[in-house]
Each structure stands twice: as C-alpha cells, then as structure tokens.
Amino acid sequence: MPAPGPLGPTAPAPQPPTPSIQAAVSASTEPVTPPALAADPGLRRILGGPTGLGTSSLSLARALKPPVPDPHVAVAPDPDPDPAADQVPPAASASAVSSSEGPVVPGLYHHPVPEPDPVRVEEVSRRIKRWAEDEVQLYPEEWEGQFDGFSVGRYMVACHPDAPGIDHLMLATRLMVAENALDDCYCEDHGGSPIGLGGRILLAHTTLDHLHTTPEYAPEWEESLGSDAPRRAYRSAMDYFVRAATPSQADRYRHDMARLHMGYLAEAAWAQTEYVPQVWEYLAMRQFNNFRPCPTITDTVGGYELPADLHALPKMQRAIALAGNAATIVNDLYSYTKELDSPGLHLNLPVVIAQREQLSERDAYVKAVEVHNQLMHAFEAAAAEVAAECPLPSVLRFLKGVATWVDGNHDWHRTNTYRYSLPDFW
Numbered sequence: 001m002p003a004p005g006p007l008g009p010t011a012p013a014p015q016p017p018t019p020s021i022q023a024a025v026s027a028s029t030e031p032v033t034p035p036a037l038a039a040d041p042g043l044r045r046i047l048g049g050p051t052g053l054g055t056s057s058l059s060l061a062r063a064l065k066p067p068v069p070d071p072h073v074a075v076a077p078d079p080d081p082d083p084a085a086d087q088v089p090p091a092a093s094a095s096a097v098s099s100s101e102g103p104v105v106p107g108l109y110h111h112p113v114p115e116p117d118p119v120r121v122e123e124v125s126r127r128i129k130r131w132a133e134d135e136v137q138l139y140p141e142e143w144e145g146q147f148d149g150f151s152v153g154r155y156m157v158a159c160h161p162d163a164p165g166i167d168h169l170m171l172a173t174r175l176m177v178a179e180n181a182l183d184d185c186y187c188e189d190h191g192g193s194p195i196g197l198g199g200r201i202l203l204a205h206t207t208l209d210h211l212h213t214t215p216e217y218a219p220e221w222e223e224s225l226g227s228d229a230p231r232r233a234y235r236s237a238m239d240y241f242v243r244a245a246t247p248s249q250a251d252r253y254r255h256d257m258a259r260l261h262m263g264y265l266a267e268a269a270w271a272q273t274e275y276v277p278q279v280w281e282y283l284a285m286r287q288f289n290n291f292r293p294c295p296t297i298t299d300t301v302g303g304y305e306l307p308a309d310l311h312a313l314p315k316m317q318r319a320i321a322l323a324g325n326a327a328t329i330v331n332d333l334y335s336y337t338k339e340l341d342s343p344g345l346h347l348n349l350p351v352v353i354a355q356r357e358q359l360s361e362r363d364a365y366v367k368a369v370e371v372h373n374q375l376m377h378a379f380e381a382a383a384a385e386v387a388a389e390c391p392l393p394s395v396l397r398f399l400k401g402v403a404t405w406v407d408g409n410h411d412w413h414r415t416n417t418y419r420y421s422l423p424d425f426w
C-alpha cells in the first residue's frame, strides 16, 4: 500500500484526532483523504443521505462509482462466469428511486435507495440458485418458492452498489443465504427449536472457525461439515469468502458470527423459559441477534479493506453497532405480522414494549418506530463523528458502505411483500 500522502495545501486544517484514533491512523499506511471532505459540516447529513422522493442520488454514499478492482483481492473464479453481467457498472441503470411494491412503515426515518440494477439482480439470482441447489443442496423441492420469494439477489445488489462485479456480490449473497438457512432450520420454523440449540450452533460455528484437533478426531469433524444444509451452506460460503478476504476481514466476520450465535442462544433460552425480557434486555439480545455480520463485510464485497486497527476503534464500533441495531429493528417492524402469526410468542420490539410497558399493540408499535428512528439518528451522528476525526479514504468508504447497507436492507424489507406485510394500524 502507498505511504501516507501530504494534505492538500489549500485545504483547511483538520481537527486534531483523539489519541486512540491518532494511534490507529499512524498505524495505517493509507493515504490521507483531502480534509475538505472530513471537515465538511454537512458530512453527517451526507452520510445518512438526504430524504424525500427523488433525492437519494444526491447522497455521497450512493454516488460511489464502482472501484477499480484491487489486484490484491483474490476472488474465487466463478465456475460459469457471465462476463457481460460482471462488467455492468452498477450505477448504469440504477438512478431511479426504488418505487417497487410495498409501503414504508408510517413515520419511519429512512432513505430511499435507487432501484437495484436489474441486470445484476438477475445474474446474482441465477447464480445463487445454482449454488444453493447444485453446490450445497440447500433445500428440498417444496421450499423452492420460499427461496425465490426471499429475493436475495435484489437484497444484496441494493445493499452493495459499490461491488466491483458479480463475483464480489456473490460473496455477500452466499453468506446471507447461509445465515438465513441456519436461522430457519436451527432456530425457527423450518425444524428449529430452542431445545439443544447451543450444541447445534457451536458445531455449525466450526464451519467458520475450524476445529484444530488430533488426526484421530479430525475426520469425524470434517464429515460433520456436510451433514446438514446450514452447515453445507456456511462451509461453502465461508470458503469463498476466505479466499477473497484478508485474514483480518475473515476474522472480523467470524467474530461477528459468534456475536450472532450468542444472540440466538439468548433468544432461545428466553423462549424455553417463556421469559419476556425488559425492553432494554430485549434490545441487548437484539444487538447480538442482529444483521451486523452483513454490513461489516461491505469492504470485502467492495474489493478494499478497512484495516483492523481502524475497524476496532471504539467510535467505529459504536457506529457499526448502531447501524446493525437500526437495521434489525427494521426487521422487527416489517416482520411484526408474520411473527404474530407464528406459533408461540415470538419476541420483537413492539411485542416486548406492549407487554412490558402496558401499551396497546398500536402504541407499542409506534413507540418501536420511534426507537428505530433514534437509533438511525444516533448511527448517522456516530458515523459523522468517526468520519470527521479519522478522514481516511477506507474509513469514509466503509462508513458509506454501512449506511448504504442499512438503506438497502430497509428497501428490501419494504418491497418484500411475499414475506412481510404491515399491521393495519393506520
């Protein structure tokens, strides 16, 4: 990587970084970005993006051009690449604000996104289905409709508009499918149960964080990796990811998945004992049972790296956590009716607020929207703070990537009317 470059002569002096950020910046070998960007008082708004119909293309986060692929990022060759699709610039057909079916939750603070590039969506959808069916035997025939209805191609193209091509998008798409397969098959309505979940999850986690053991026991472990659909999917998706990621990016992902699995276990333990947590306890569980592992791979999917020391900064960690929390409460709001219809009491934020604060279902739902909005504003403030204090190109791009992921995640929930519908409160 190149050595740090000089600051532009006419640029205003940046604010002195805090000591921890200073240390991380010194450790980084990346060039310093023109400080004008970081010193821009509008950065906070820009990172979040302007709101309102037709304004999303004004956002810096969404204006990212596809980067030149990094020659140091080795992406596993696709068995049947489609060069035409890989070369489609993501912005080429993605300027219109997404207006596909599906209402926004009334009062929800969000940013509309450009309609995901249909050529990319089609190619990612084609390849992920082939991977699911041919490489990992993910589902029996009767689940095919649900797989299609999940629309993971649209989801990932919307969340990663700066991916250099289809191979990079596939890294995120395989992981997303694998994560949902494990949640469905181990925890939820496709054979899942809280009983014995800890053991099953730990063994599945070894697909990501391998067992290192003696020659006598290693073969049985290796055989176990192919023994059910979630493990086949995790193992394969992780193999592709590890080949494209740096060691620290892969380790970041393992850590985030350990967080996720810990969240699943708390949710399961409460279901088993029929405990309804206090609202803050629920929010703590949901910070772990959370989308976090998805936005935090934005740099690998974008073909660059946020160095580990910058990722580890406390302020960066706060921004990431808030982004994951806002994105996950979006799920609670859009999946509310689906979860009311599921057997037993399915915890989500409106349900917990209603029970713990003795509010009507409607008032609890409205309060959950307000919690979401506060989380979004806190994320945007935290991201702007990191960007202003540490204006390195990789930091700014990563923050924009996370913000864009949050917006794409909202748009996918809104438009996925196959899976979600809003309550009839308005």
Ligand SMILES: CC(C)=CCC/C(C)=C(\C)COP(=O)(O)OP(=O)(O)O
Binding pocket: 176, 179, 180, 183, 260, 289, 290, 291, 292, 293, 294, 328, 331, 332, 335
């Ligand atoms: C993609 C990923 C990391 C998922 C992990 C956790 C997860 C499935 C969610 C945060 C979504 O929440 P939920 O389990 O409630 O999903 P649905 O409402 O069933 O879509």
Ligand SMILES: [Mg+2]
Binding pocket: 331, 332, 335, 336, 339, 348
């Ligand atoms: Mg849900």
